Amino acid sequence: MRKLFLVILAFPLLCSCAEPRVVDEVDMSQAIGYDIRKDKIIEGMFIIPIFQQDKMGMYQILTGTSTTTSDVQAIVSKKADKPVMLGQTRIVLFSEKIVHEIGMTELTDYLYREPQLGNRVFLAIVEGKVKDFVNTKPPNTNVNIGVYLSDLINQQIETGNGPDTNLHLFLGNSLEPGGDSFLPLFKLINKEVAVSGVALFHENKMVSKVRTDDMFIFKTLVQNHRRGIYKFKLKDKKSSDIVVESIRSGSSFDVSSSERNPSITIKLKIKGQIKESMRSDNLTNRKMIKKIEKEMEDDITKQANRLIKDFQKKSLDPIGLNEKYHAKNKKMTYEQWRKIYPMMDIKIETKVDILQTGVSE
Numbered sequence: 001m002r003k004l005f006l007v008i009l010a011f012p013l014l015c016s017c018a019e020p021r022v023v024d025e026v027d028m029s030q031a032i033g034y035d036i037r038k039d040k041i042i043e044g045m046f047i048i049p050i051f052q053q054d055k056m057g058m059y060q061i062l063t064g065t066s067t068t069t070s071d072v073q074a075i076v077s078k079k080a081d082k083p084v085m086l087g088q089t090r091i092v093l094f095s096e097k098i099v100h101e102i103g104m105t106e107l108t109d110y111l112y113r114e115p116q117l118g119n120r121v122f123l124a125i126v127e128g129k130v131k132d133f134v135n136t137k138p139p140n141t142n143v144n145i146g147v148y149l150s151d152l153i154n155q156q157i158e159t160g161n162g163p164d165t166n167l168h169l170f171l172g173n174s175l176e177p178g179g180d181s182f183l184p185l186f187k188l189i190n191k192e193v194a195v196s197g198v199a200l201f202h203e204n205k206m207v208s209k210v211r212t213d214d215m216f217i218f219k220t221l222v223q224n225h226r227r228g229i230y231k232f233k234l235k236d237k238k239s240s241d242i243v244v245e246s247i248r249s250g251s252s253f254d255v256s257s258s259e260r261n262p263s264i265t266i267k268l269k270i271k272g273q274i275k276e277s278m279r280s281d282n283l284t285n286r287k288m289i290k291k292i293e294k295e296m297e298d299d300i301t302k303q304a305n306r307l308i309k310d311f312q313k314k315s316l317d318p319i320g321l322n323e324k325y326h327a328k329n330k331k332m333t334y335e336q337w338r339k340i341y342p343m344m345d346i347k348i349e350t351k352v353d354i355l356q357t358g359v360s361e
Contacts, residue, residue, distance in 0.1 A: 027062070027080050028088040031146020033130035034069060034107070036098040041065050044072030045134050046084055047146045059144040061134060070110040086116040090150035092123050092167075093186075095130045096199075096206065103204040104174065112171060119168035122153050125199040125206065127187035136193055149193070153184055156195060159227045161215035163198065173320075177334040179203040180317045182210075182222075200318055208314055210307070216246075217304050220268055221319050224250030229275070232299045234292065242292055243276040247355060253321075255328040262329075263345040264321055266308075268300060271353045289354050297350040304348045312342045321346070 031047040043065050050058040062084065064075035077084045094107060111117055126133050138148035156162025165183060173181035180202055187196040198210040198218060210218045216230045228246040233239050249272070254265040274292070311317065315338065322337050 025082060026085045027082045029084055029086050029146075030059075030088050030144060031091050031093065031134065031149065032086070032089060033093040033095075033126075033134045034072075034098055035095045035130045036101055037065075040101070041067065042069055042072060042098070042102075043131065044069065044076065045131060046073070046076055047134060047144050048080075048084070049144060068110075069107060086114060089117055089121055090146055091153070092121060093126050093130045093133065093149075094123070095126050095128070099125060099199075099206045104201060104206070105204045108167070108171060108174075111167060117167070120166045122150055122165065122184070123167055123170055124149065124153065124184040124186055127185065127196055133186065133188060133193070136188060136191065139192060145193070149186070152193075152195070156184070161212075161219050161228045162195070163215075163219045163222050174201065174203075176323070178317060178322060178338075180320075182318050185209060200316055202314070202316055208310070208316060214303060214307060217268075217300060217307060218318075220249045220270065221251055221266065221304065221307070224248075230270075230272075230296070230300070232296060235295055240278045241276075242274065242278075242296070244270075244272045244292075244296060244352075244354070245275040246270060246272045253324045255325050257328050259329070261345070262325070262340050263347070264325060265347045265349060266304070266319075268304060268348065268350045269353075270296075270300070270351070271355055273355060293352045293354055296352045300352070301348045301350045304350070308346050308348065312344070312346070315342060317341065 027046075027048045029046040030049055033045040033047075035043045035045075037043060043063060046062045046064075048060050048062060050060055062076045062080055064072045064079065066072045066075055073084055073086070092111060094104075099107065108123070111121075111123075134145050136145060138145055141148060143151075153162060153165070157164055162184060163182065170181050170183060173179070180200070182201065183199045184195065185197045185199045187194060189196075195212060196209075197212050198215060199206050200208040200210065216228050219225055219228060225246065226248055228249060229243060230246065231241055231243045234242050249268075249270040251269070252267045254267065256263045311319070322334070322341070325337065326332055
């Protein structure tokens with residue numbers, strides 16, 4: 001009982017060690033963006049919401065420049081009437097140029113060490129200047145660009161063709177031997193914010209991109225998922241577009257244990273429904289369904305093979321084939337993997353099941 005009494009007495013003393021932060025006394029950033037100028041100076045932008053009664057979506061953009069990303073926050077705080085804090089940050093944007101010139105290891109080291117940032121904050125790459133991007137007003141909404149983009153990424157992950165991503169996942173993949181990872185890619189199209197694909201990283205550098213037309217296949221290669229959209233043309237006289245919505249999709253891997261002839265077979269399995277068809281045929285006809293399944297299988301296999309060959313050519317492994325191969329071949333080192341991967345026999349097998357026909361026209 002005496003020990004319990006001492007613990008109770010000590011508890012308020014321990015709590016008092018933490019520095020209190022009153023929300024009204026700080027500026028809470030909801031998004032951060034980084035550009036790099038021609039003189040190699042980093043320009044940082046912090047999107048701060050302004051809370052006013054009966055007014056929604058108001059915000060200010062505070063900017064600062066320095067030679068390091070960590071110093072930009074301190075410089076911005078000196079310009080503001082309140083300290084700039086990162087506890088509400090949802091997304092951090094990097095221009096493609098700053099990633100090429102500095103590298104993601106240096107850019108994310110500050111974020112990884114920053115205790116105010118949660119591991120689930122999103123990272124994203126912008127084609128063009130981040131400054132132009134954050135000054136764009138999102139369409140049909142009164143939220144700021146930071147909230148809009150984080151909601152957009154969430155929507156792409158949950159119901160679209162975007163693979164799972166956040167700071168924790170990116171750093172986890174980057175720290176693996178070889179360090180291959182990916183992040184969402186954005187650009188301005190007709191002055192509007194748009195998803196333009198996935199940025200691919202090898203170790204410290206961005207080395208390639210997956211464009212929007214390939215995002216469904218890429219997502220299916222890297223994870224199991226329940227939602228997503230795939231569009232292709234049926235090969236007939238009408239050459240009509242078919243849109244299939246995924247109900248459940250994913251991949252499995254058969255890995256050989258042969259050291260002389262290393263190979264991996266990737267089996268893609270898509271179960272879905274026809275969401276839209278630009279033709280008048282009755283899609284409840286089983287013969288037509290079989291034709292759609294077969295042509296979709298051929299189309300996905302062809303595109304997946306193209307992606308894999310491109311990854312091998314660039315020594316990129318965003319799918320994590322190294323880890324899957326090593327699980328079957330424990331003695332293999334990463335150096336051995338680097339030698340065999342570009343020439344490895346990697347086969348794609350695709351199985352499509354149309355469970356429901358959905359809309360016929």
